[in-house]
Amino acid sequence: MISINDLTFQIGSRALYDEANWHIKPGDRVGLIGANGTGKSTLLKIIVGEYAPSSGSISMAKDLKIGYLNQDLLSYESHHTILHVAMEAFERQNHLHDEIEELLKKIETDYSEETLYKLSDKQQEFEALDGYNIEYRANEILAGLGFSTADQHRPLNTFSGGWRMRVMLAKILLQTPDILLLDEPTNHMDLPSIKWLETYLGSFEGAIVIVSHDRYFLDKIVRKTVESRKGKLTVYAGNYSFYVEEKGLRGEIQKGEFKNQQAKIKQEERLIERFKAKASKAKMAQSRMKALDKMERVEDVDDDNPTVNFSFKFSKPSGRHVIKVENATKAYPNIDILENADGLIEKGDKIALIGANGKGKSTLLRMIAGAEGFAQGKIETGHNVTTTFFAQHQLESLHLENTILEELQAFAPKHSDTELRGILGCFLFTGDDVFKKIKVLSGGEKSRVALAKSLTTDSNFLILDEPTNHLDIQSVNILIQALQQYEGTFISVSHDRYFLDNVANKIWFIEEEKIKEYPGTYAEYEEWNSKRVIPTPKPIPVKPTTEEKKKPAEPAPANAQQLLKKLNEKLKRTEEEIAVFEASVKAVEADLAKEEIFSNQHKLAEANKKYLAEKALLDHAQKTWEELASEIMELEG
Known part of the structure; x- marks a missing residue:
């Protein structure tokens, strides 16, 4: 299907790929993984022809139909409704529809045989292409991605970037390509939409290549994992969990080979040093030196899973009750968020706040943080509670001219430089990285700096809104370790199920405009939730038609x-x-x-x-x- 042969791609003097090889076969379901900056997104752009390789080749069938979702689509603008934009996928059907409409108008005055035959041919082709069902198919996919019927008739440019990305994904899925290249498809999705996409991709008949930091999503979809690392592409014949286990086994074998080779090299070097000065043994020493130079060296295994090796301390613990929500009511125009809602966060709670987008998760976090007002009720902060609120907009408050180290020094002056460098090391900023200016960092790197700042505060209560956005799998693992060691209390919104499953001991969700609680882990909540009958949500009021007004109301x-x-x-x-x-x-x-x-x-x-x-x-x-x-x-x- 697609063959990558001896691919080299250079950015300046740095080789992002160095004679890399990979063959994508029909029906492959591949997770393309690797740390941020290893070239995953770049590789997809090379495949679709947006970038040209420095050397090597990429070959594929001429008629191969590629569906490519990338983060650049966030900037796509249109005044058309999202239903219209999604249905742009049906290029031929739309063209036929317009031609049929024109012919039907023409036939009112032109009864020629030629016009009739044209109309018949167009109608037959339109039906063969399932033209009468294209709107239904578009409705179905948009609904699965979280759009209500009313939403589908709103212009695309009235939606935020994340929702626009879903529309572009819907358009790509409707094109039914031979292969899907999906770059972080779940980045702007809530959990219900991610689950829907998993089901949809599970029945997709073509090949799929996914770049994602959501390991649960990868485990559900992929049957092969390709790691981008040190300019090479390494294939593992299984999903992400298989990759972790298999890479660990390969690492152990490589460590053993490295250790044995190093022992052999030292032995050879001692022999050479011993005999090179003796005339009778000089030839043998020279021969051994040449053999040593030609030896193919086994590399030592790098630690791709650094551990968090510092403890988070705060000067004073909080009281038993951290946050108390009583009779809180909050609404926006046409959207009711909370109505007389109650909730209690106690010392030591690690809460995951979950649910569909638009249900008020981030709003509730801002209310708890005191950054958002509400109509009635009260939210009380408990005794000795000190709070830090992390949200994506805080990335914008980083001081661009500061170095990473200076940013933390200004924020946490009580910490020594050694302590701060230790913290930054845990967030993958090592050596001279700490002297990089904030303005040159990527979105993921800025997120790690902001998270490091949050965790150096003297706070015993953390409010975290989507802390895993822009983080690769390695960085998510670091955050998990940090929060597992954190002795305070926190509440977090995230769509990363692996993250939630490893940090939360209590689940909050908003239902029927109330804060509801499940006292257990995310996995336990999922099992419980799958067995219960979920209350039917309140319908959005719709103005009745004249005919409907005449009918008696049904109880x-x-x-x-x-x-x-x-x-x-x-x-x-x-x-x-x-x-x-x-x-x-x-x-x-x-x-x-x-x-x-x-x-x-x-x-x-x-x-x-x-x-x-x-x-x-x-x-x-x-x-x-x-x-x-x-x-x-x-x-x-």
Whole structure:
């Protein structure tokens, strides 16, 4: 499918890749991993032709269809609705639709045989390309990625960058490419959308290459892992967990080979030193020296998993109650976040605040931090509680002209330079790295500096909003170790399930505008949550039509059984409608085959219009049936 041969790519004097090789086969599901700066995103750009290799080659079939999602798409602008943008994926179907519309208008005055044949050919091709279902397919994928029906009719430029990225992903998925190249696809997704994407990719028939720091996501999707490291691409025949285990085994073998080789080299060097001065042994010594020079050296194993080796201390512990939320109410226009909500954070709690985007997670964190007001209720901070709030916008408050070390010195003057350098070392800033200016750092490096600052404070309560954004897997592991050693209290929002599973001892989630709590780990919460019946969310009020106003209001179902009964009744009525529409479509199809119809231009045009109208009604009824059936299955468990 794609063959990378002896690829070398240089940036200045640095070789990002040095004669690297990799073959992507049909059906491969690959996780492309490596520390930040090792060239993962660059490699994808080389594959799609955005960058040219310094030497070597990349070969692929001419007709290979590539779907490429990258972070540059965040800047894509459009005044069209997101449904329209997503449906741009159907380039041929959209073109045919416009041509059919023009021909239908033309046929009102032009009854020529040529026009009729053109219309028939276009309609046949449109149906063969499943043109009548493209809007439904776009609706389905956008809904899976978290967009409501109302959202789908909003212009793209009214959404934030993260939501725009989801629209671009929807467009790429709708193109059904032969291979998907996905660069950090989960970066701007909430947990429900990540799970939906996992399910979708699980049934995708083409090849997939994913760059991601979400190890749970990689474990779910990939069957092969390729590590980008020191200019080479190393293949491991399994998912990320397999890679970790296999790399550990390979490392142990390499350590043994390195140790044995070093012992042999020292032995040879002693022999050479001993005999080189003796004339009778000089030739033998020279021969051994040449053999030693030609020896292919085994490299020592680098430690890719540094450990956090300092303790986090604060001058005074907090009281038992850290934060108390009482009867808090918070709302934005058209969105209710909390209504008379209560919550209690106690000393030693390590809380993961989870849920879909738009449910108010970050809002609640800001309320707890005192950075966001609310309509009523109160949030009390307990005795001796000192707080640090980490959020992505704090990256902007870093002083660009400071070096990394100067930034921490100014923030934590009580720490010695040795202590600060030790902390920075744990966040992968070693040696002269600490003298880099903030302004030259990448987004991930700035996140690590901001996190290091947060963890050097004299705070016994941390509020962390998406601390794993922009971090590679190695940096996430460092943060996990740091928080496992932290003796204070914290609450964190993150979509990284591995991170949550390793740091949290309590789960908070917002449901029915209340703060709800599960007293356990994230994995335990997931198992519990999969078995429960989740309350139906409050519907967003919609202005009724004139016809709807005339109908008597139906009483709301008293319980799930009544709701189930009502849905089944609707399903039955929809099935009856489908049967009627199917009969109508067949009748029109039969008319189209009659000589008195297809030989009469006016009658044929009318019959075609009727066919399209009846087919649209049938498609809508079938879509309604699928939605009802899905809802019934969810209620039935």
